[in-house]
Amino acid sequence: MTSQTYDYIKIEKKWQKKWYKEKIYEAKKQDKKKFFIHFAYPGVSGYLHVGHMRGFTYCDIISRYKLMTDHEVLFPAGFHASGIPSFGFAKKVERKDPDIIKMLKEYGLKDDFIKKLKDPTKVVEYFGNVYVKDYWKKFGFLIDYSRIMSTISEGYKNFIKWQFHKLNEKHLLIKKPHFAPYCSNCGPVAVDKSETDILKGGNAEILEFTTIKFKLIDGTILPAATLRPETIFGVTNMWVNPNVEYVKAKINDEIWILSKQAYEKIIFQVDSIKLLKEKIKGQDLIGKKCIIPLINREIKILSGPFADPNVASGIVMSVPAHAPYDWIALVESGEDIDPITIIDVKGYGTNPAKEACDALNIKSQTETEKLDQATEEIYKKEFHTGYLNENTGKYAGIKVSDIKDEVKNELIENNQAIIMREFSEEVICRCGRKVIIKQIPDQWFIKYSDGNLTNKSKKHVSNMNISPEDYKNELPGILEWFDDRACIRKGSWLGTEFPFKKDWIIEPISDSTLYPAYYIVSKYINEGKIKPDELTVEFFDYVFIGKGKAKKPIWSIIKNDFDYWYPVDLNLGGKEHKTVHFPVFLMNHVAIMPEEKRPKGIFVHWWVTQKGKEKISKSKGGAEHINEAAIKYGVDAMRLYYSHIGSPFVDIEWDVEAVTKYKNRLANIYKLVYQIKELKDKSNNNLDNWLISIMHRSIKKTKDALENYDLRIATNEIFFECQKNIQWYLNRGGGNKKILNNFLKNWIILMTPIAPHLSEELWMLKGMKNLVSLENYPSFNQEFISEKDEVGEYLLQKVTSDISEILKVTKIQPKKIFIYTSPEWKINIMKKTIDQIDKNTFNIGMIIKDTITDPKLKNNAKEVSQYVGKLQGEIKKLNENDKKRYLTDIKEFTYLEQAKDYLNNIFKCEIMIYSSDSDNIYDPLNKNRFAAPLRPAIYIE
RNA sequence: GCAGGGGUACCCGAGCGGUCAAAGGGGCAGGGCUUAGGACCCUGUGACGUAGGUCUUCGAGCGUUCAAAUCGCUCCCCCUGCACCA
DSSP: OOTTSOOHHHHHHHHHHHHHHTTTTOOOOOSSEEEEEEEOOOBOSSOOBGGGHHHHHHHHHHHHHHHTTTEEEEOOOEEBOOBSHHHHHHHHHHTTOHHHHHHHHHTTOOHHHHHHTTSHHHHHHHHHHHIIIIIITTTTOOOOGGGOEETTSHHHHHHHHHHHHHHHHTTOEEEEEEEEEEETTTEEOOOSTTOSSEEEOTTOOEEEEEEEEEEETTSOEEEEEESOGGGGGGOOEEEEOTTOEEEEEEETTEEEEEOHHHHHHHTTTSSSEEEEEEEEEHHHHTTOEEEETTTTEEEEEEEOTTOOTTSTTSOEEEOTTTOHHHHHHHHHHTOOOOOOOOEEOTTOOSOHHHHHHHHTTOOSTTOHHHHHHHHHHHHHHHHHHOEEOGGGGGGTTOBHHHHHHHHHHHHHHTTSEEEEEEESSOOEETTSOBOEEEEEEEEEEEOTTOHHHHHHHHHHHHTSEEESHHHHHHHHHHHHHOOOEEOEEOSSOBOOBOTTSTTOEEOTTTTSSSGGGHHHHHHHHHTTSSOGGGOOHHHHHHHHHOOSOOSSHHHHHHHHHHHHHOSOSEEEEEGGGTTTHHHHHHHHHHHHSOGGGSOOEEEEEOOEEETTTEEOOTTTTOOOBHHHHHHHHOHHHHHHHHHHSSOTTSOEEOOHHHHHHHHHHHHHHHHHHHHHHTOOOBOOHHHHHHHHHHHHHHHHHHHHHHHTTOHHHHHHIIIIIHHHHHHHHHHTTOBOHHHHHHHHHHHHHHHTTTSHHHHHHHHHHTTOOSOGGGSOOOOOOGGGOOHHHHHHHHHHHHHHHHHHHHHHHHOOOOSEEEEEEOOHHHHHHHHHHHHHHHHTOOOHHHHHHHHHTSGGGGGGHHHHHHHHHHHHHHHHHOOHHHHHHHHSOOOHHHHHHHTHHHHHHHHTSEEEEEETTSSOOOOTTOGGGGOBTTBOEEEEO
16 A cells, blocks of 8 residues: 555544544634534434535534634534434334344344343433444534434433423413324324334325315204315205115214214314214215205205215215316216306306316216316316305405315304315335324424514524525524424424423424523533433523523522523534524524524525435435445545535435445545645746636635535635645646645645545644644635736637647648737727726727827727727627726736747647737738737738 | 425536536547556547637526526426435
8 A cells, every 4th residue: 555545444543543532623612703503403313314414514614714814713512312202213123123123233233232131221321322423423523523413311400491481481381182193002103204103104295185064954964074164155955875874973062964084083173072882875865955044045956976985074065166076976867067166266156066077078977087186176276266156145356265264264163164174095004004183182382383483583693594495594484484383292202301291291393492491501410510310400490591590500600601602603503404493493582582592593504415406315215325425435525525516405425336436536636736746846936826816716705605504605715725726737847846735735725624534634644733624714814816818818718729729720730830929909908908998988989099199009000990899899798807807917928939839839840929019920821910919810821 | 295406518416697619527449658557647538620719518498698517497307305214
């Protein structure tokens, strides 16, 4: 192994050891500006994958950058251990789930140890360790490891209890009934796409059927369930399935007729319900009459075999003017009933349902596919563009989309309807039972709907620093829409006991809103300087909101810390947090913390997906394991990949080949530094000044980008532009040791936040003794900018590419190349014209006159006027950069003359350079007349 | 349903009124370096062109403008989040 081999494994180990030994990560309160950054702590649900590292890495990059720009940085981390995941994991271990056991064995765990993971707290402990040791430390994160905490620790629980006391004091805890997915065997279950808790039905939505109480003559209730309560005005009859035996139930004081299936669902949703012995055949209801509530019209019950006993109440009201199913059924029934139109919609006449059926040529109730299509079409049209007409009484003229809830609410207030909730598709629990929706009568909520809280939060957002900008604009809407959130639950999971109701546990979103504040305390807990049971309500009142007095000296020490570090400057999290975590993070701070302690910034990043934009999921194959990837590609390569492959605000694909390319790039940089070491010292003023100048441009661009957290732009500048520049310098023949050294040092520092291990290694190679991680980021200095040399190199590149172009087109094998730089008068005119156009004083005649006062140009008047004429249009198209280039004073002839060796080298032939102003020019084809500023004429033999 | 984001050359992806035939990377082709290379360097990669040029392109169609990938409208198509999962 030669010294030039990039042995990243060795390098990583070496520098991590040093960082962690010297504890350079530890945040210390100093007289500097502080920066508090953290990521939304991960849930403890198993091993993480390469996707999770994206956000963590961004956080470390920003944190390292701040550390290098004169900030004292606090970058803590912890685990969100509350909730179902660790509990579920433990359960799986307990029942020896083969996938889980296999996975644990793959990670090298012994049977004895695996057994221990039946205990959820052991699960948390184990994975907490994995996250710290195998992920965060392996990636070189300068997390303050002295503050690591978990949400199921005693101290944290006391903190959460305090939070809920505060919410209660502010009247932000309320009680009301709630409807939640529930398994009669396992308790509450989460219905979501990941299907953690369930076997089937992850895509199910909860549908809210307005169940309207139609009354039979004897007062018995025939409940018709509908998603479109506003159509009640258009009801002409009822549909009852003749083949179904309905049951009767007593709900409060009412007798209801409904399907057996409906009964079994509704018992969980109403307070008082009793099944009666009496049953009734659908057939026996047909022909009877009932009354439409609200409008008190009498209608007939008809036979509707399509009325599905599994859907809602099993009984359907018929709106033939607006529901294709009802229309066709009515036609087929042969009854003499006129549809009632209640909605006016552009593009339809008096009976939209009939028109839609006709358009699709629907003839029978059995054509369900077409009927569904017709239903959807009409529903969409009517909902978005329809208005209720005169048949709807006081609602006439109102938009359908605005009225739905009003009709529903009126019916409910009049005790003429209830809401019945049901899944859009079947949901089956892990245990095999059907998941139902259950009413929880006295559910506690955090009142996020509170107007005052919402408004204050929205106002706070407007002063925050939020990336991306789009999210900042979205947030007020989200806060507005964010509703009360059920905050406690009873069931098998981990979390803090709710202080106001015994045996109930605070749910995991509600216990992770103010938590960055706890990082200030966790350090003292971890170091044994204060005990968990000392963290009383008085303690937190004093430390966090300055209420009361310090009962012990340590209280004021902690408070001092808190006052220095808080608020959070930047909270990073994935896009999944946009509508859940970030809103509650904000609103709880606004509710509880004083104004100066509310968060300053949020950074939302998108995900790493599998090929084909699929979410990486452990259950569905998953991506590479973090530790394997780290060995295969190297940590710095992965860090570079995350920060460069795409904008933080798009999903990126995990692309093994791309990561490999990044790895090679780092190896090249490593080699390049070695190669430069071996160069012979030589100087070239123009070129050397150019390198310094361009270096400072890069410094400026990088810093500007990093200040805005534009990680990708910064990374591009450092790892691609800088490399390109130094490559140009070397290819051009540059070799000034002093300047190269200076360039490299700056370059290495620039790289450090992104590829810290490589940077440390290179820094040492340059003979530096200190840690580059603790260096100061280079600062931009205008003095080092040399416009002249930048323009000179630009000219050279332009000439080179022009010559190449000519060679390519003409296919000439060049023997001699002649270059003619612009005559002085054209340069003067160019400058004058730019100046005058900018000042809006352009006068073509004056410029020509001025120019030909020069006796040498007297005979060239025609050429002069032609040139000026063309210039005008061209200059208007120029941008500021271009203009600046033309206005820069540079002796083109001299510059090119000095770069002759380079041209010589490139084109492998003799190069002759002339100024168009000089007399002895070899120019057989009179090409020099085409010479213009920064665009010399070329002639090739 | 509510809300958000997109469609750019072979692919990924930047650009978001003139600097745009459109950055950067990858792929592909040719050349170089090499014992070899899947490492690295150079060149090319819309079409046409024996002089640095011209022509046609940025989902589709209209429009605004001296000027549009970039702005407006309409349409088509994709993707994502949505609360008791974190």
